[in-house]
Amino acid sequence: MSSQVLLIRPGATLYDEQNRVQGILDIPLSDQGRTEVLQLAERLAARNDQAPLSALYCGPGESVVRTAEVVGKALGLRPKRIEDLRNLDQGLWQGLQIEEIRRRNVRLFRQWIDDPRTIRPPQGETIEEAMERIQGAFRPLFRRHPDEAFGLVAGEPIGRLIAGYLKRVPRLQLDEFLPCCGYERIEVHADLLGGPSSP
Template sequence: MAASMAQVLLIRPGATIYDEQNRVQGILDIPLSEGGRARVSRLAEELAGTPDGEAITALYCGPGESVMRSAEIIGRALGLRPRRIDELRNLDQGLWQGLQVEEIKRRNTKLFRQWIEDPRTICPPQGETVEDALDRVKAAFRPLIRRHQDGELIGLVVGEPLARLVSCFLRKTSRFQLDEQLPCCGCERIDVPADLLANGSS
């Protein structure tokens, strides 16, 4: 019987200055803002006092300053050492990185709307396609699925918008959309299908 991982608690990191200014961050290495650090600390305290927090057996995170610092704060509260998975780096948004979302929207309204509603059809200049990022996500989960099974709950700290792509992948939902304002510092518990990495999953 194929191994299956039962559940993932998908956690968004705290906000950076770029998040607060509604700038496209992508793979730029921006630290947590003061408010972002405070919010992660509150989330860590909340998790530590819940059944979810007590049930997490392992904690993983993508690379990047804000993601790793968020994972460290949460890990201290839960008594877990986060392990970094480089394949879970954020979506590379190329030359759009550093720009305010409103600026991209003003420059090309039609392209921006398509990017929000169906990011799979748009690749920012010198950026990464959603399909390439999805391939990285699949590669990251293969060893996790082998390692964690029999009802384990693992914590996973990933930046936006890759976190939303991870959520779509884990839920086997093909529709991947963005918001003009991406969420920070929240979590969602996801039941992972046993056949997640079967041929044809997306």
């Protein structure tokens, strides 16, 4: 067995429902989000016997922490918070609807869609800066959980960056909005664990 990460997206917030950039703003779960999280926790508890998790981690932020608490209760795990897995800081774009950003910054928005690594939102952080945080946060987790599966609740788009890092996917797509409150089980790429790389 190799290390696995169960990457869990939190339930919806009002910003998700309004198609707004949330970034590091601390927005609570909406009514819909709370319902989604309860349903997700039931699904994960029903499958936990087949591939139990050894631990559960989460980034900061109301919707992420609350999702982790509900899921953790269902799985018998107490979530541990990791500050470096906070969401991507999107600066002055936070709180704006995607359509507003597109209208105000046509060229910049197009570049963000085509190659988000080349963009720093006004007063925000770059993808590379966020990736450094992610790598630093995961190193001790891999050492702590060799050949184990552990869970991680992370908001979007940091969740997408984490998935790309774990799978070693070079291209990032931030223009597709993933449904809230989903999860995926990711087999950690061998070279992240110090093993031989896959071809």
